[in-house]
Amino acid sequence: DIQMTQSPSTLSASVGDRVTITCRASQSISSWLAWYQQKPGKAPKLLIYKASSLESGVPSRFSGSGSGTEFTLTISSLQPDDFATYYCQQYNSLWTFGQGTKVEIK
């Protein structure tokens, strides 16, 4: 099984900050990685697929990078609507999600 480890688990930031979340895979997953945003009581929303491809309709302040086992999600300028929990997901072999990163207001 492929394990996904996100860091940090919680992140405190202010509006306008640049935010980076890291996701590590226990083995190479090439670029088969997605990032989701989830708000309380809502289904996850796809932000990024294939490590760096922006889903249609997602603001350009979101970007993804990486390949192999190390990946990052960057929010270039944090907006009020971005306070949420973020999950990485590998889909190289079945699906596995990271444990989530909660982005809180500082």
Added chain:
Amino acid sequence: QVQLQESGPGLVKPSQTLSLTCTVSGGSISSGSYYWSWIRQPAGKGLEWIGRIYTSGSTNYNPSLKSRVTISVDTSKNQFSLKLSSVTAADTAVYYCACGYSYGCGYWGQGTLVTVSS
């Protein structure tokens, strides 16, 4: 616009079988290269993938749940279904259905809470 909607009992007794259906609207479940997944999320916890099905009928399951899970598809009804047997309180969660595709498929159902309790 494709939409997914979960349906099924919100309360299941311990040791019984949880059964949910996901109805796909706004598009054919058989079109394109999509496959169809079930995911669950216990209250306050992270996402756990349960399994997936292709419209060919081919399935893959989470190894930790494989012995208890069956996913099936009914293309004539544009639906796919989940059965989870021998449930316990640990299976209490919000259950989501979603699509999957190598180049991004962001369609998820709104989720349905299933509680396992006598």
